[in-house]
Amino acid sequence: MEKPLKNQSNPQPRRLKRQLQRTARRVLPFMASLFMVAPMASPISKSLAGGRAPAAAAPKPAVPSTPSRAVRFSQQLRGVYAALQAEQQGLRFEVFAKAMTGYLNLRQHGKLASDKSLLTVVDFDLPSTVKRLWVLDLTNRRVLFNTLVAHGHNTGENEATMFSNTVESNMSSLGFYLTQNEYIGKHGRSLKLQGLDEGFNTNAEARAVVMHGAEYVSEDFIRQNGRLGRSLGCPALPMDQYSAIIDTVSDGTCLFISKSDAGYDSQFLSQEVAIAAWLPEEQPAS
Template sequence: MTQNIDPATTRRALIKSAFVIASGAAVTACVSRTTHVASAPPLAVPSAAPIPSAPAVAAKKLPTGIRPELVKRAVAALDRHSMRVPSHDRIAIADFAAPSYRPRFHLVHLGSGTVESFLVAHGIGSDPEHTGLLHRFSNEVNSEATCEGAFLTDEYYVGKHGHSQRLRGLDPTNNNAYDRAIVVHSSWYANSDMIAKHGKLGRSQGCFAVGEQELAKVFERLGPGRMIYSAKV
């Protein structure tokens, strides 16, 4: 006899499974709002993946390279916003406690525990002296600062910085993100050669700016309909 699976129960089960993984382990207003939405995703990336029909199995490999407390907070945010985030298989965690010369934009597969980490720039307003460290978050318009909290990845478009992806802030600390045009895009100042030359990345105006050679991979792994969690714990 076929057993019907309640989608809400399925989502909760997947998130709880990911939370067990986390607890067990030890990006300016960058673009103009007048830019044109692309008629199709700018890169060969899939649409948002459907929510799995069954809970993820226990991870064979725990997430590495991310502080456990940050993972726990990110998974808790996914739980809190579960009904607004269509896909729960992968999330991105931006660890802004780390300096910009370290790969601190982590793409985590919550089922397997695998992690891919990338360089990401923070905003000018978050580091006015350009120390390479994020000193403050801000949700204010024209602050040119990075903001914290959970974001939902949205549509692709082509703008000032080329292929980009809009974000929607889900928390009071980042609910101006869409109006501020806080997005994911690539830039020369987020390329790895900046570290060899300057010991740190350049700064965005608040966006999640990744290296020019890494954007396609980030788009492929993350896609629309998933969560980015930005924090400094």
């Protein structure tokens, strides 16, 4: 048999090549249409490590809007008020909120002792026959004391209606006070008070307005007289509690004496300053 020449071409590979080309022309448009219609596979994020961006960015989940600082401040006040169970012990929220605002202002101004988180509140909207003084432990969310407290002789009978910062007025004075040191006076153990509200209580020292115990602050006195006895302007306390209260609140804690609709105002009722003290701005990420 004669062998083919080396340069003689074999026609079969050429036929096979032509068949493959015809098949490709029919199949490739169909495959391309599939890629145009079908969605891309979900693990596209893996390509980000190699610097390749996905064909379409996945939608981000909705992020709830952040409440304003004022709203958050109000929410926190409500939370502390509830944790203290202050409403159950007769302390109204509006009085508590005002007292807390002043407390935070004073703390922001560095006027309070740094090692104590105590707030004493007196609500003279309530009659003298009601327990209207509270000592609040803000760290442990506890009401330490809730007791009777007297108002000044010329402030009113059972109801406290008149207030003064004048020497020898024998009236109670409204506003924020800073507790100071104790001393032994004509009422025994007594606690000095520094009035902080100009025009309302800054004559407390000159008037000797202090916290002390008195026999006329008792349930027995109420039963006999229909009201408490009255002081010369001091927030006088029951004899069986005054000493423990003085021990607790002395040396740099906040006392707030409140009365609505009495013309009282204070530089320490700035909500902006209170918010700054309680909700400092978040530090930017480094």
